[in-house]
Amino acid sequence: MSLALDIAWPRADFQLNVDCEFPDSGITALFGRSGSGKTTLLRCVAGLERALRASVRFNGDVWQNDRRFVPPHQRPLGYVFQESSLFPHLDARGNLEYGLRRVPAARRRIGFDQAVQFMGLESLLAHRANELSGGQRQRVAIARALLTSPQLLLMDEPLSNLDLASRSEILPHLERLHDELSIPIVYVSHEISDVMRIADHIALLEAGSVRAFGSIHDLLTRPDLPLAHLEEAGSIFEGVIAQHDAQYHLSYVGITAGRLAISLRAAPVGQRVRVRIDARDVSLALKPPEQSSITNILPGRVMDVSDDRDPAQRLVRIDVGGRPLLARITLRSVAQLRIAAGMALYAQVKSVALMD
Amino acid sequence: MTASLYSPDDLVALWISLKLATVTVVLLLLLCTPLAWWLAMTRSRLRVVGEAMAALPLVLPPTVLGFYLLLFLGPHGWGGRLMHQLGMQPLAFSFGGLVLGSMLYSMPFVIQPLQSAFQSVGARALEVAATLRASPLDRFFTVALPLARRGFITGSVLAFAHTLGEFGVVLMLGGNIPGRTQTASIVIFNHVEAFDFTAAQRLSATLLGACFALLLIVYAANRRVPETAAVA
Numbered sequence: 368m369s370l371a372l373d374i375a376w377p378r379a380d381f382q383l384n385v386d387c388e389f390p391d392s393g394i395t396a397l398f399g400r401s402g403s404g405k406t407t408l409l410r411c412v413a414g415l416e417r418a419l420r421a422s423v424r425f426n427g428d429v430w431q432n433d434r435r436f437v438p439p440h441q442r443p444l445g446y447v448f449q450e451s452s453l454f455p456h457l458d459a460r461g462n463l464e465y466g467l468r469r470v471p472a473a474r475r476r477i478g479f480d481q482a483v484q485f486m487g488l489e490s491l492l493a494h495r496a497n498e499l500s501g502g503q504r505q506r507v508a509i510a511r512a513l514l515t516s517p518q519l520l521l522m523d524e525p526l527s528n529l530d531l532a533s534r535s536e537i538l539p540h541l542e543r544l545h546d547e548l549s550i551p552i553v554y555v556s557h558e559i560s561d562v563m564r565i566a567d568h569i570a571l572l573e574a575g576s577v578r579a580f581g582s583i584h585d586l587l588t589r590p591d592l593p594l595a596h597l598e599e600a601g602s603i604f605e606g607v608i609a610q611h612d613a614q615y616h617l618s619y620v621g622i623t624a625g626r627l628a629i630s631l632r633a634a635p636v637g638q639r640v641r642v643r644i645d646a647r648d649v650s651l652a653l654k655p656p657e658q659s660s661i662t663n664i665l666p667g668r669v670m671d672v673s674d675d676r677d678p679a680q681r682l683v684r685i686d687v688g689g690r691p692l693l694a695r696i697t698l699r700s701v702a703q704l705r706i707a708a709g710m711a712l713y714a715q716v717k718s719v720a721l722m723d
Numbered sequence: 724m725t726a727s728l729y730s731p732d733d734l735v736a737l738w739i740s741l742k743l744a745t746v747t748v749v750l751l752l753l754l755c756t757p758l759a760w761w762l763a764m765t766r767s768r769l770r771v772v773g774e775a776m777a778a779l780p781l782v783l784p785p786t787v788l789g790f791y792l793l794l795f796l797g798p799h800g801w802g803g804r805l806m807h808q809l810g811m812q813p814l815a816f817s818f819g820g821l822v823l824g825s826m827l828y829s830m831p832f833v834i835q836p837l838q839s840a841f842q843s844v845g846a847r848a849l850e851v852a853a854t855l856r857a858s859p860l861d862r863f864f865t866v867a868l869p870l871a872r873r874g875f876i877t878g879s880v881l882a883f884a885h886t887l888g889e890f891g892v893v894l895m896l897g898g899n900i901p902g903r904t905q906t907a908s909i910v911i912f913n914h915v916e917a918f919d920f921t922a923a924q925r926l927s928a929t930l931l932g933a934c935f936a937l938l939l940i941v942y943a944a945n946r947r948v949p950e951t952a953a954v955a
Contacts, residue, residue, distance in 0.1 A: 413854060414853075415850050415853070415854075438853070438859075439850070439853040439854055440852075440853045440854075440855075440856050440857055440858050440859075440861075440862075441856075444854065445854065446850075446851075446854035448847065448850075448851065452847060452848070452851045454848065454851070454852075454866060454870075455870070456869040456870055456872075465852070465855050465857075465865075466855035466856060469855060469856035469857060469861075470856060511855065512854070512855075515854075515855055515856055
């Protein structure tokens with residue numbers, strides 16, 4: 368049960384060549400630089416493009432093969448476009464109801480009020496598109512797509528045309544979408560920080576082909592892929608708010624490998640959170656450091672040591688409680704500490720970012 | 724008051740002009756909407772041919788248009804013979820003939836605004852509607868038509884005013900028959916030929932005022948709808 372794609376389509380500037388099966392839950396990020404075919408692939412899934420030779424199946428239903436092409440309006444999916452795409456002749460309410468009215472009542476799983484509340488649109492319903500900010504328009508567009516009760520939600524860089532403030536206005540809504548609605552989402556992005564924040568899986572697209580597909584933990588840290596070599600490379604850990612320490616203004620996040628201290632948060636104890644640890648903020652020690660200013664220390668075992676873009680540096684992948692942690696350290700340190708695969712050591716984490 | 728201003732012939736001619744313009748516009752809207760939609764959406768090479776044909780009446784002398792129509796609809800023309808075989812009244816020198824001529828003559832004034840309005844609706848708005856479960860016909864009526872509203876207003880008013888003022892085609896094809904095919908613009912010509920400048924003045928001023936009022940409506944309507952074109 369999933370989205371199964373087998374598409375071969377020569378275009379003017381690249382050849383789309385994808386044979387891949389996406390999971391039917393969580394957020395799958397289609398990640399790649401511009402021109403790698405992300406949007407074209409998404410449009411093929413939606414039926415907005417008709418690839419020359421393609422097989423598109425969703426949960427056993429054939430959406431396209433050699434004999435059959437289901438037009439987009441008959442596919443049970445929602446689509447959020449890159450730029451704001453509200454109908455200018457309708458107000459926000461009219462836009463929301465446009466899709467809702469076209470779904471038979473028996474098939475509706477998300478109600479009008481629910482979607483409005485979900486995306487925080489209560490005060491915007493009477494406004495037309497030109498009276499809304501970019502972020503507000505995109506929130507309406509997402510709610511509009513949700514109101515068709517889609518079985519699959521496709522999002523084409525929904526944040527890329529927004530300023531920083533609008534992005535941070537929408538991201539929490541996307542996280543709630545992920546946590547509270549069980550709709551699989553395919554999310555096109557070229558912004559690794561957005562992907563790190565919300566994705567569960569990554570499909571890495573290069574020149575029209577899926578170079579790698581897998582869990583976000585795996586793909587972010589695999590040294591044979593470009594993601595681990597980005598300036599902002601890092602790893603992701605899921606955890607639970609364990610405890611607050613008012614005296615030192617700290618909150619503790621429990622992860623499998625131990626406990627991470629972050630700046631005090633208002634989040635309730637027990638809340639599930641995701642943290643990001645940048646590779647450049649991790650240093651390694653052979654013994655548990657005793658007199659160190661660094662509080663976050665995780666024991667682990669080296670998986671591999673690889674070259675990085677800068678010849679002075681190495682990428683060390685460490686298994687920390689079953690999850691890979693990426694550390695970027697100098698070649699000199701690797702030599703001095705004789706770091707090699709299989710070695711047990713301690714990762715000191717200078718800073719942890721809570722993704723909320 | 725009006726009775727003293729216009730002669731009975733003038734009033735009849737004004738009425739015929741008004742009727743002709745209204746019927747022409749209604750029929751043109753029905754005919755040109757699908758044509759303009761096709762011109763706006765197609766990637767076919769036939770599009771340039773269609774565009775050139777739709778623009779032809781703009782540059783063709785009205786007398787040429789009227790002449791060919793007369794040949795076509797006359798008792799020896801294809802159209803005339805076909806209609807005769809079907810047991811219909813001949814169109815030449817009749818109101819129906821005037822309507823046909825006016826439609827051809829004013830067609831570019833409807834097609835061109837409609838085509839550019841449909842083009843400015845853009846593919847994106849229709850794609851959005853498709854992902855919101857709207858079928859192609861549904862998309863046309865609930866997205867393309869409302870967003871192309873300006874094109875409809877502009878096209879209707881221009882064609883109406885243009886038909887009111889048409890002379891050559893009407894004269895060639897209608898034959899200047901009072902009470903049947905004699906329109907206001909022809910009556911003005913008759914008045915001038917008879918040196919009745921006062922009567923010509925009255926009718927001319929009436930047409931001038933009407934046309935100006937119509938154009939005012941177009942521009943006011945276009946100003947009031949600031950951004951229906953692109954998807955915002």
